[in-house]
Amino acid sequence: MSAPELQADTVLSVEDLSVSYGKVQALEDVDIDVRSGETVAVIGPNGAGKSTLVDTIGGFHEYDGSVRFNGTEVADTSTPELIENGLFYCTERRDLFDFMSVEQNLRLGSYLNGEGEEKRLEEVFDLFPRLEERRSQETQSLSGGEKQMLSLGRGLMSDPEFLILDEPSIGLAPVILQDISEALESIQELSVEILICEQNITFALEHADRLYLLENGSVRRSGTPDSLESDKFVETYIGG
Amino acid sequence: MGIICLGGLAFAPFLLDVLTLRQLTGALFLGMFAMSWDYVSGYTGQLSFGHSMFFAAGGYTAAIANLQHGVTPALAIGMGTAVAALFGIVVGFPALRLRGPYLALITLIIPLILVQITNIFPDVLGGEAGLRSPENLISVGDTAASILTMIGFRRPFDQEVFVYFYISLMLFLGIYALFYVFTRSYVGDIFTAIREDEDAVLASGINPAKFKVFAFTMSGAVGGFAGAAFVHTPVGSPSPGSLLLVVVSIEVVLISILGGMGTITGPAAVGIVYYFVRDILQTTFSHVSMVLFFTLALLVLFFLPKGIIPGLSDLSRKILELRDRRANPTT
Amino acid sequence: MSSHATQSVDGTARTDDVLRLENVTKRFGGVVAVDDLSFSVHDGEILGFIGPNGAGKSTTFNCVSGAFPPTDGTVYYQGEDITGVPQYALVERGLARTYQTFRPLEDRTVLENVSLSMVPNKLFSFSEFRTDVEDRAREICQQVGLTEYMHQMPDELPHAGLLRLEVGRALGTEPDLLLVDEPFAGLTPEEVDRTATLFRSLREDGMTLIVIDHNMHGLLDLVDRVVVISFGEKIAEGTPDEIRNDPTVQEAYLGGEL
Amino acid sequence: LGGTDSSGGSDGVQIGLLAFEPGSAPQGTAQKQAAQMAVDELNDDGGLLGEDIQLHVANYQGDTTTAENRYLEFVVEDGVDMTAGVFRTEVMLDLMDNIAEHQVVHISGGNTSPEVSQFLADDYDQYKYHFRPYGNAVIWVESVAEFAGYMHEEEGWDTVGILNEEFEWTQPFSDDLPGLLEDQGIDVPYNERYPGDTDNFTPLFDSLESEGVDAVLMSMAHTAGPAQIQWRDEERDFAIAGLISQINDPGAHEAFDGATEFAMSNTPGVHKAELSDQTTSFAEDYYDEYGVYPNDAFAYATYDGIKMWAEVVAQEETTDSETIVPALASHTYEGTRGTIEFNGEDSEFPHDAVFGEDRLRRVNFQWQVDDDGEGVQEVIYPDDLATSDYQEPEWF
Amino acid sequence: MVDFVGIAANTLILGSLYALIAIGFTLVFGVAGQANLAHGGTITIGAFTAWYVSGLGYSVWIGLLAATVTGALFHIVLHSLLVKHTEDPVNVLIITLLSWLIIEYSFRAMVGTSPRSVPSMLEGSTSIGGVSFLYNNLLIFVVSWLFIIGLFVFINHTKVGQAIIATGMNEKGAALVGIDTDKITLMVWALAGILAGSAGVLYGTFRAASYDMGMTPLVLAFAIVILGGIGSIRGSILAAYIIGFLEVFTTSAISPRLSGMTALILIILVLLYKPTGLYGRELPT
Numbered sequence A: 001m002s003a004p005e006l007q008a009d010t011v012l013s014v015e016d017l018s019v020s021y022g023k024v025q026a027l028e029d030v031d032i033d034v035r036s037g038e039t040v041a042v043i044g045p046n047g048a049g050k051s052t053l054v055d056t057i058g059g060f061h062e063y064d065g066s067v068r069f070n071g072t073e074v075a076d077t078s079t080p081e082l083i084e085n086g087l088f089y090c091t092e093r094r095d096l097f098d099f100m101s102v103e104q105n106l107r108l109g110s111y112l113n114g115e116g117e118e119k120r121l122e123e124v125f126d127l128f129p130r131l132e133e134r135r136s137q138e139t140q141s142l143s144g145g146e147k148q149m150l151s152l153g154r155g156l157m158s159d160p161e162f163l164i165l166d167e168p169s170i171g172l173a174p175v176i177l178q179d180i181s182e183a184l185e186s187i188q189e190l191s192v193e194i195l196i197c198e199q200n201i202t203f204a205l206e207h208a209d210r211l212y213l214l215e216n217g218s219v220r221r222s223g224t225p226d227s228l229e230s231d232k233f234v235e236t237y238i239g240g
Numbered sequence B: 001m002g003i004i005c006l007g008g009l010a011f012a013p014f015l016l017d018v019l020t021l022r023q024l025t026g027a028l029f030l031g032m033f034a035m036s037w038d039y040v041s042g043y044t045g046q047l048s049f050g051h052s053m054f055f056a057a058g059g060y061t062a063a064i065a066n067l068q069h070g071v072t073p074a075l076a077i078g079m080g081t082a083v084a085a086l087f088g089i090v091v092g093f094p095a096l097r098l099r100g101p102y103l104a105l106i107t108l109i110i111p112l113i114l115v116q117i118t119n120i121f122p123d124v125l126g127g128e129a130g131l132r133s134p135e136n137l138i139s140v141g142d143t144a145a146s147i148l149t150m151i152g153f154r155r156p157f158d159q160e161v162f163v164y165f166y167i168s169l170m171l172f173l174g175i176y177a178l179f180y181v182f183t184r185s186y187v188g189d190i191f192t193a194i195r196e197d198e199d200a201v202l203a204s205g206i207n208p209a210k211f212k213v214f215a216f217t218m219s220g221a222v223g224g225f226a227g228a229a230f231v232h233t234p235v236g237s238p239s240p241g242s243l244l245l246v247v248v249s250i251e252v253v254l255i256s257i258l259g260g261m262g263t264i265t266g267p268a269a270v271g272i273v274y275y276f277v278r279d280i281l282q283t284t285f286s287h288v289s290m291v292l293f294f295t296l297a298l299l300v301l302f303f304l305p306k307g308i309i310p311g312l313s314d315l316s317r318k319i320l321e322l323r324d325r326r327a328n329p330t331t
Numbered sequence C: 001m002s003s004h005a006t007q008s009v010d011g012t013a014r015t016d017d018v019l020r021l022e023n024v025t026k027r028f029g030g031v032v033a034v035d036d037l038s039f040s041v042h043d044g045e046i047l048g049f050i051g052p053n054g055a056g057k058s059t060t061f062n063c064v065s066g067a068f069p070p071t072d073g074t075v076y077y078q079g080e081d082i083t084g085v086p087q088y089a090l091v092e093r094g095l096a097r098t099y100q101t102f103r104p105l106e107d108r109t110v111l112e113n114v115s116l117s118m119v120p121n122k123l124f125s126f127s128e129f130r131t132d133v134e135d136r137a138r139e140i141c142q143q144v145g146l147t148e149y150m151h152q153m154p155d156e157l158p159h160a161g162l163l164r165l166e167v168g169r170a171l172g173t174e175p176d177l178l179l180v181d182e183p184f185a186g187l188t189p190e191e192v193d194r195t196a197t198l199f200r201s202l203r204e205d206g207m208t209l210i211v212i213d214h215n216m217h218g219l220l221d222l223v224d225r226v227v228v229i230s231f232g233e234k235i236a237e238g239t240p241d242e243i244r245n246d247p248t249v250q251e252a253y254l255g256g257e258l
Numbered sequence D: 001l002g003g004t005d006s007s008g009g010s011d012g013v014q015i016g017l018l019a020f021e022p023g024s025a026p027q028g029t030a031q032k033q034a035a036q037m038a039v040d041e042l043n044d045d046g047g048l049l050g051e052d053i054q055l056h057v058a059n060y061q062g063d064t065t066t067a068e069n070r071y072l073e074f075v076v077e078d079g080v081d082m083t084a085g086v087f088r089t090e091v092m093l094d095l096m097d098n099i100a101e102h103q104v105v106h107i108s109g110g111n112t113s114p115e116v117s118q119f120l121a122d123d124y125d126q127y128k129y130h131f132r133p134y135g136n137a138v139i140w141v142e143s144v145a146e147f148a149g150y151m152h153e154e155e156g157w158d159t160v161g162i163l164n165e166e167f168e169w170t171q172p173f174s175d176d177l178p179g180l181l182e183d184q185g186i187d188v189p190y191n192e193r194y195p196g197d198t199d200n201f202t203p204l205f206d207s208l209e210s211e212g213v214d215a216v217l218m219s220m221a222h223t224a225g226p227a228q229i230q231w232r233d234e235e236r237d238f239a240i241a242g243l244i245s246q247i248n249d250p251g252a253h254e255a256f257d258g259a260t261e262f263a264m265s266n267t268p269g270v271h272k273a274e275l276s277d278q279t280t281s282f283a284e285d286y287y288d289e290y291g292v293y294p295n296d297a298f299a300y301a302t303y304d305g306i307k308m309w310a311e312v313v314a315q316e317e318t319t320d321s322e323t324i325v326p327a328l329a330s331h332t333y334e335g336t337r338g339t340i341e342f343n344g345e346d347s348e349f350p351h352d353a354v355f356g357e358d359r360l361r362r363v364n365f366q367w368q369v370d371d372d373g374e375g376v377q378e379v380i381y382p383d384d385l386a387t388s389d390y391q392e393p394e395w396f
Numbered sequence E: 001m002v003d004f005v006g007i008a009a010n011t012l013i014l015g016s017l018y019a020l021i022a023i024g025f026t027l028v029f030g031v032a033g034q035a036n037l038a039h040g041g042t043i044t045i046g047a048f049t050a051w052y053v054s055g056l057g058y059s060v061w062i063g064l065l066a067a068t069v070t071g072a073l074f075h076i077v078l079h080s081l082l083v084k085h086t087e088d089p090v091n092v093l094i095i096t097l098l099s100w101l102i103i104e105y106s107f108r109a110m111v112g113t114s115p116r117s118v119p120s121m122l123e124g125s126t127s128i129g130g131v132s133f134l135y136n137n138l139l140i141f142v143v144s145w146l147f148i149i150g151l152f153v154f155i156n157h158t159k160v161g162q163a164i165i166a167t168g169m170n171e172k173g174a175a176l177v178g179i180d181t182d183k184i185t186l187m188v189w190a191l192a193g194i195l196a197g198s199a200g201v202l203y204g205t206f207r208a209a210s211y212d213m214g215m216t217p218l219v220l221a222f223a224i225v226i227l228g229g230i231g232s233i234r235g236s237i238l239a240a241y242i243i244g245f246l247e248v249f250t251t252s253a254i255s256p257r258l259s260g261m262t263a264l265i266l267i268i269l270v271l272l273y274k275p276t277g278l279y280g281r282e283l284p285t
């Protein structure tokens, strides 16, 4: 049990969460929380259940246990309501609108929050000039990395207060990764909470205030980057 | 289960009255048509909404060959099959370029056009009325007739029904076996892979085009063969209503889906049942019969989306599991 | 073999080239995805193929593997001009690839997925006995580390599992040259090592590989040689060390020293 | 056990009627009602051969396979002594072989193509079981042509278009009608056939108008609704006549929401035409029974056919086909529309009813609206039967 | 003699009517990926609603209004009761086909086989440049275009319209940006119901209402959608006019017997040449 004063500013709290796909138990009794202004990373081997976790938080799965965002249970909230409340989730598969232009995709990012759309569009283009170049290209023909940028850009268009990123570094060239790192930092400055699932540990350690290590659907370790870096268990996982 | 059904079919003439037996003969052909659809559409996922073109190609060719050119029935059936196979090739090629609904539309359109063509050339193609029935495949010989009389089939009508039932049953089983063997071989694996993802098939070093054309050709040939044989029996005639109209194509699709796509057995069995259910409703409910019939089909499909046969076996498996669990409550 | 193998525009070609691209260009409307690209791959090597996002790597793979023909230029495989030859025919000739986005057949198990790639591209064939195929498919599953998943459906696989399945399916076609698109994406370092080991062992067995990836730790440790492209053009070529230290590459791709 | 001889026929005289959608379609409903009335009357008079007649009605849904199944149920299962009905030529053609095989008398009630009697002309012995107590389309075409000649004289129909629905029975309208019209000095610039599922007549009517026709002669049995409605709504500048089967039904005016007004058609019988001294009494009895007047060939001929057959059966004291067929073929019967007699074996159309002054006749009527706003089928030709003058649409 | 002005006039009217029918179909097809064959039944429902309402003594305009309601209602019920719970697109196709047949045969049992005339929306006619036009037909043209333009603006220039398209492309993606996809899908169905219901009324005033009136327009709608390219409203309108023209032209200038055929043959040729239709996109695999 965490201390009462910590609970006060908990934005997302996951308690005793279990999720299964038919016979496959993907998550078991997971407890995770994200507090105001924090960046939290979830790391762990392939198939650990990271995507399942964030998918559940995004409202796409039925679950046992409790997942509360801003105090309300996700199961009782529709995905649009979650977005309305400031959550934005960039999925591992990106889920872009393939036959729309880059710009249309971005604009739909601010579907529920049309105010300041133009300004944010400029900001996204500043962050990813490549997207501005490809502004009217059909999304399906973008390269893998370009799609990843667009996915992030679309997330930013909603002016999120709480951003979930599932493997934002996947398929990105090192140069772009640096850009994304910078973008993430500037988002962090806006006191937006961020929950990242990452495989790229260096990237995760660099940005996270706290980390959770997930394995076989359960949390094995959690703590600050410093506390974890010296952890034997994590070390073996990171593999040096 | 299957064995009981087969046994029932084999002894049907001794179990059913002569008119029901005659209807069963017609139902067997519906089953053959449905199987030919399932072979291409159920397996490769290339939806054809105009399979009647093959039945008609076979049936009309055979009838014209026999009626207008005096070709013997057996040869005429062969010619019908060949022409239908040709249709299969002709449709198979666009199927290489067209996917999903695009292909469905093209296949739907072809019989629509054919119907109009038969109307434009009523002299050769018989128009709306269809052609007269060509010669029967065989006639009941004297010795056969006397044997049949001995086992209780006295009237020539009864004897004819008896003989053609067995002919149809042989064709039905032959076609079933043929499709069964093909779909259970690696060819079936490739067909279903094409249905799932053609690019994955390409990446596996298999040319999906070749297999698609093959599927259409073989399905067309078999459908055409059934159509050609059909018109040479006393139950069938080369008319748009029984071979060509869109309704025929749609019924075949409906049967296959109700029976379970990609199973061959399902469409074959449901084809037979379908024929009888429709007829029973028709005679008992007259003009609301079709409303009832389609509502029934809708409910079946809604509650057993995978079709009757797969759906029922799923269901029975579930019930068995449940019973197991009840039997050993500890587990 | 063919005379092509010895003649070349820039004279860099060697007779043991498995694959050679000459002046390959691919345009999509106004976009030039691949721009006059030439390079070659030697027999038995593992070539790294890198470049920024959108540089045209996957497009190059597509042009080579027969997904679509290049707008311009020629592709030679084992000395023969294969420009525009359809993919299935190339697979039959021993050129296979994996996709950046996975496309398993969702309706069948992992084992059956792998088996399919071993099925003959013939309408009537009795030569392949199903048990043989299955044994071989099992072997491949073991080789790529899918033993425990053999009888599961693709949608039950974790990310890495899908990736292995992708490789497994390609292996089923018994390729001589394998093009791999981003095999390390989303893998843990441990998984990256395992995959790299698999590639090395394939190479031991005589296979040639081209690998695209953005994971520089994983890739540069694995490959013998690297070709770097940017905006569709080749900007550098050399050993991993040369590439690591190449200022152009650092600027365009690595974003500083690694 | 299967295959036993079930054609008993011991439980009274039985009649099987193949009707098209009785209860919903006017054609089948008329057939069923007329047959029922004939049978009831016969039974009231003591039945046939000392027993009551039993009527079986089957809906064949306009489909050949269904028709064949129902037909076989009649002859094989029920062992009926006679069958009647069938209004589609296409279906009838298909049944001819079954009739030949089972050798049961069939009295048609609606189908009209000469192709049907062609079977008898080609092979009388095999197909002689079929009778059609109202003739065929060739006669009808003559009657329509005669009417057009009359209108040519009276109303100045100098140019006439022909438009036929694509069905077997309309073939004589396409083939024979133009010649018959031209012989009378009528110009025929337009002669087309259109698909039976047409519902857009605008372009067709445009073409007719641009040919400057005074009238169009149509033959159709399925598309009268849209054709009539569009003709009226678009206020087409030509009269419409011919053989429009659906508007021969006395309920058509109401069914088509009044769109039939001013349209004309040709029929073997309509209740206002005093074709015989029985016409009115039959029509009124029928009206009393069912609340509608009898319809076209479907009601009159079905009724007459059954009565005529019963008369022959009573006379021969058997229902056996081999006795009945020759007897019926040479019988003369006073029916609701005049005297029925069948063409002989060697005529062009064996077993179709004979037409002529003292035999059957055909009439042309027009839908007119009476003072109460009710639609009435007024006979306008031939003169001796006419009940009203031709009315020109007010928009001409 | 070929009457070109008449052909042009008829094409304009027919084409707009076809377009109205087809875009409802394309919306559902493009957005929800569901081929709704019951669209043909909706046309029948719309036409008979207007027939019934005008039979009660109200104006056809009220009938038109009522038909938009019944059309939308039918689609809402169909979708929420059946289609929503059916995953396989092929099953959706067959289930909607069966629903259509049930509607057809129910009307057949209730109203019978004979066609009914829906009163004109506006009586009388006028002559423009020597060709006479029924006011009703001009109205069909105008009303169709009002619906089409309204839809066009809605789809392309409103957020909800974009959400409709987005939902069609990627449902999860749409949910991620906050689109209530269930609501959108239902809305699209209702919208298509409105379009088909009113098309039924227009069709009824133009031709006649009958139980099987949906067949021809549905086959054409299917053809139009595919010729135009799935999901493309622009393509549908163009294709509707092409098909309308061919039908009118063949009937008037070649032979009525070929009227249904030329358009069909053209479709085959176009699709063989351009498998994704005029404005089509590759189907996502």
Ligand SMILES: Nc1ncnc2c1ncn2[C@@H]1O[C@H](COP(=O)(O)OP(=O)(O)OP(=O)(O)O)[C@@H](O)[C@H]1O
Pocket (backbone or CB within 6 Å): A021, A024, A025, A026, A044, A045, A046, A047, A048, A049, A050, A051, A052, A053, A092, A199, C155, C156, C157, C158, C159, C160, C186
């Ligand atoms: N749709 C599904 N059906 C069945 N099992 C699934 C499904 N999706 C995921 N799983 C299983 O659930 C477990 C967790 O998967 P998840 O995708 O959440 O892992 P992950 O940590 O995100 O992995 P990765 O790093 O590879 O993305 C895995 O074992 C996977 O096989």
Ligand SMILES: Nc1ncnc2c1ncn2[C@@H]1O[C@H](COP(=O)(O)OP(=O)(O)OP(=O)(O)O)[C@@H](O)[C@H]1O
Pocket (backbone or CB within 6 Å): A141, A142, A143, A144, A145, A146, A171, C028, C029, C031, C032, C033, C051, C052, C053, C054, C055, C056, C057, C058, C059, C060
């Ligand atoms: N069909 C197409 N139409 C238009 N542009 C295209 C098409 N396919 C690819 N492109 C463009 O070509 C460029 C190269 O794409 P490609 O997928 O080859 O990049 P890549 O090097 O594989 O990048 P990544 O590492 O991000 O996967 C990109 O800018 C992409 O947007």
Ligand SMILES: CC(C)C[C@H](N)C(=O)O
Pocket (backbone or CB within 6 Å): D087, D088, D089, D090, D110, D111, D112, D113, D167, D169, D220, D221, D243, D245
């Ligand atoms: C005029 C109608 C009674 C003709 C009928 N439909 C036939 O086929 O012969």
Ligand SMILES: [Mg+2]
Pocket (backbone or CB within 6 Å): A050, A051, A052, A092, A166, C159
């Ligand atoms: Mg994941």
Ligand SMILES: [Mg+2]
Pocket (backbone or CB within 6 Å): A143, A144, A145, C057, C058, C059, C100
């Ligand atoms: Mg790529």
